[in-house]
Amino acid sequence: MHRFGTNKSIMTLAIGLTIGLGCRDKPAPSPTTNLKSSKNTNITTAPTVEPKKQTDHKYTNRLIKEKSPYLLQHAHNPVDWFPWGKEAFDKAKKEDKPVFLSVGYSTCHWCHVMERESFENEEVGALLNKHFICVKLDREERPDIDKIYMTFVQATTGGGGWPMSVFMTPDQKPFFGGTYFRKPDFMNLCERVNQLWNDKEMRPKLEGDADRVSAELAKISAGKPSPDAKLYQGMITNAVEQIKSTYDSRFGGFGRAPKFPRPSEPILVLWQSARSKDKDGIEMVTNTCDQMVAGGIYDQIGGGFARYSVDEKWLVPHFEKMLYDNAQLIHLYLDAYLVSGEEKHANVVHDIIRYLKRDMTHKDGGWYSAEDADSEGQEGKFYCWTKKQLEEILTEKEAKLAIDYFGITEKGNFEDHSHPDPLKNLNVLSIVDSKITDEEKTMLITIKKKMDTARNKRIRPHLDDKILSSWNGLMLGAIARASAVLNEDEYLAIAEKNYTAILKELWDPKTKTMYHRWRDGERDSVQLFDAYAFQLDGTLHLYEATLKAKYLEQAVTLADRMIELFYDKENGGFWQGTGNTGLIMRVKEDYDGAMPSANSVAALALLKLHKTTENKKYRECARSTLLLFSDRMEKQGSAVPYLLQALDFYLHEPYRVVVAGNPEDKEFQNALHEVHNQYQPNRVVIGNHGPVEEFAKKQTPEENGSPLVYVCSGSACQIPTIDPKKFKSYLKPSPPKSQIPEDED
Structure with missing residues (x-):
């Protein structure tokens, strides 16, 4: 496997250190090689975070002035954190210190673990404050910065995840990185980095490595299309066959544990299989849908999907719930419903939207970002049940049905053995026996209501209540489409309310600017390609669901501004940020991971907009984007399944x-x-x-x-x-x- 070469002085930093743990997406293959995935630690062996006690805070740092829930979680660490910005790097230059960058997000379990073990520790805080300028970054607020340094970590270590830990020069060039470190390893690493930085012989080598690797990453990230680049159906066919070859015929899904839904994969397989009347391909996708919704990855009581399953059975999830996952899964289950005609797939969509409306919606219509996996310091505590707990709230007859239906055992199927006082005999709910009578189905409704009432008395996981225009755009498209497919006026009202809220809080009509984040009455000043691409996608879906001209007009405005700000006229594709962000490089993302890349979403949206308006500019921008990433589609098609959907739309x-x-007429709406x-x-x-x-x-x-x-x-x-x-x-x-x-x- 190819990795960037590093001299021995830097490689010795990694000796004996654990860098493979962390909250993960499926790792993105490198543009030049497949990167080796880091080993994931099963949830049941993860260190558990003790709940924070409400006390007067001994420390308060600059993060207290931030709006990010993640940064605010670290505002009372003894570490002298800076938010990302000029102040931090100016101070690093003035004091001639390296920068330690820690990247995560507020619902990341392993981020909580590293905070508890290291960043809340006074000894670690003193060490960091003495030798480094320390910067905290919310990857969800600044995915452009996260992408730069995650690319570095993946290229130099073979894996990635969060929390991400990177050491860099005062001019932002990284020289060492990893993910989660246990406290002793982390302190040792900090000491070694400090020694190298202050060694007159080793520091030039370290800085030289940083310069070389940064230049190489910038070259890879920019990308140029091959002079003989072609676009053809075989790219799609080969990728679909590759994805299908990883199908788990026993438990559904594509790939091995840990299993991610990654909806862009089954959506592509279903699209191509339905067209070619491939019954096996259709069965793979519908069975995957059925297996997931029966598993613990799906909240059997409250609705909504967790981020991924640590096992092959979809049983034990990583319990955090993300807005973007559930948006894409609405599309997947709508597709499954339209192909299969089975109401059970539509019912999943109804359940997700009920969850969204109940737990993830701001009063003005915006949608929150995520719910944490942890509550009371333990992962999954809010969602799991003991047999005794069920027997206490249900009648004898109800308890027997619930125990059989959800596979509840006295021993349990989930336990955190690493905690000094672990929760015993816990069960993750999954559907074990789905063959029940009509009478039992009615009883099950009562059972779920009682369980929901009891569960709501528990301490809920942390809610990340920032509102991101990009993620809201993904969900806007999903809800708007659901309203049209399922003929639900309520869903359309929800979508239109969200559209109005985003325009009010994050869109500046005078400058035609879509900002990225709103929280607590304040928006940021960041412009990202993701925001424009995902809002364009959502607005087009809203137009198609209503055919109201104002939505198409806004889609055209978004597309034109997106092209103006982010399009690379020379080589094609879109940059993730504008050219004046002060970062060491600009990147173009193409990997369709837990979320589809903005380039993939933009390519398909622009092709649709071209077909709608007949403006050839949109097709040309989409075509150049496809050509830029043609090598990726040809050699690593399974890494870009959403982009291949755009290619399919282009080729046919x-x-x-x-x-x-x-549009206001009822007959028209029908x-x-x-x-x-x-x-x-x-x-x-x-x-x-x-x-x-x-x-x-x-x-x-x-x-x-x-x-x-x-x-x-x-x-x-x-x-x-x-x-x-x-x-x-x-x-x-x-x-x-x-x-x-x-x-x-």
């Missing part, structure tokens, strides 16, 4: 479905629902008002004011109809005619 002529009429109730990813839905009015009216002459549906492919349209059976027959999932203009490829 998509349907254009025009619904003519008044017709629109029927359009969305057909599984056909390669299509756009447009109205005959707003930016598309000229095109639409050429295709859709007025006919007595009644709504009509026109299904068009290329320049030809089918006979208009209001009959769902007819226009559904026009939208068959068989492959449309391939469209690859000769002058482009």
Whole structure:
């Protein structure tokens, strides 16, 4: 395996140190090589964080003035933390000290562990304060900075995760990094770094390594398309076969434990399998959906999915719940519902949205970021049950059903052995016996209500209540689509309220600026590509769910501003940040991990916008993005499944479905629902008002004011109809005619 070379002075830092633990996403393959995943420690052996006692604070640092929940968690550490910014690096230059950067997020279990063991420890604090300028960063607030240094950690160690620990020069160039360190190892590491930094012979070598690695990372991150880059169907086919080869036929899912839902994978497999009528591929995805929702990764009482499962059975989750996971899973279960026709898949969508509405929504309509895995200092305590606890709140008959249905045992299936006084006999709820009678189904509703009432008396996990425009954009698209597919007016109201809230708090109409984070009445000043790309995606879904012209107009504004700020006209693709951020490099993200990359989302959204508005600029920007990452799609297709969805949309002529009429009319809305109730990813839905009015009216002459549906492919349209059976027959999932203009490829 290729890694960046490092001299012996730096490599000795790693001797005897544990750097493989941490809260993880599936590691992204390097643009030049597959990076080795770090070994993950099972949740049941993870150190447990003791609950913090409410006392007068002995220490208060600069983080107390921040808005990030993660930074505020560290505001009373004895470490003299700085937030990322000019002040910290100016001080490092003035005092000639290296910078220690610690990156995490507020719902990260291992971040809590390292804080408790090291950052709350006065001895460690004194060591850090003496030798380093210490910077804390919330990766969710600044994914652009996180990406730079995570790329370094992955390239030099073979793995990554959070908390991320990086030592760098005062000009931001990293020379050593890892993830979680136990206290003795961390103190030893700090001493060794200090020795090297102050060694007249070793320091030039250390700084030279930092310069060289930073230059190499910048070169890789920028990227240039191959002069002979091609875009072809085989890229998609090969990736789908690669993903399918990792399918777990026993427990569902793709890959081994720890298992991540990573929805962009099954969504791509389902898309291609439905088109080719591959029953095996369809079964893989629907079975995966069924296995996940029956497992402990799904909250059987409150709804919503946890981040991942530590085992192959989807039984024991890493309990934190993320907004972005649940947004993508709504799309996956909507797809499964449209393909299978089974209400059980739609019911999962209803449950996720109920969870979102109840636990993750600000009063003005914005959506919070995440819920922690820990409560009262222990992971999973809020979600797990003993047999005795169930027997205390349920009748004898109810308890017997619950014990059988959820697989409850006296011994339990989850225990934290590392805690000095571990919680004994705990059970993670999963569906073990789903074959129950109608009478038992009714009883189960009562059981869940009683369990929910009892659980709500417990201390809840920490809520990360910052509102991110990027993650809200992902969920906006999911809720808007759910409203159209499931014909739920309430969901549309939720989506429109969120859209209004984000425009109010994070959008500046005068400068056409979409800011990244809002919390506690204040927004940040950061502009990120992710915010524009994900908001563009969400707004397009909202337009297609309503066909209200104002949403398409906003989508056009977002797309134009996104291209202006982030598009690389020379080499294609989009930079993650603007050019004036003061960082050591600009990066272009393409890996579709726990979240799809913004380049992938933007490529598909721009292709849809081109098909909707006929503005060729959008297609050209999407095409250049695909060409930039063509080598990745060809050689490591399973790393970019969402980008391959965009490639599929590019390679095949998509349907254009025009619904003519008044969007406020109920008959129009019913017709629109029927359009969305057909599984056909390669299509756009447009109205005959707003930016598309000229095109639409050429295709859709007025006919007595009644709504009509026109299904068009290329320049030809089918006979208009209001009959769902007819226009559904026009939208068959068989492959449309391939469209690859000769002058482009």
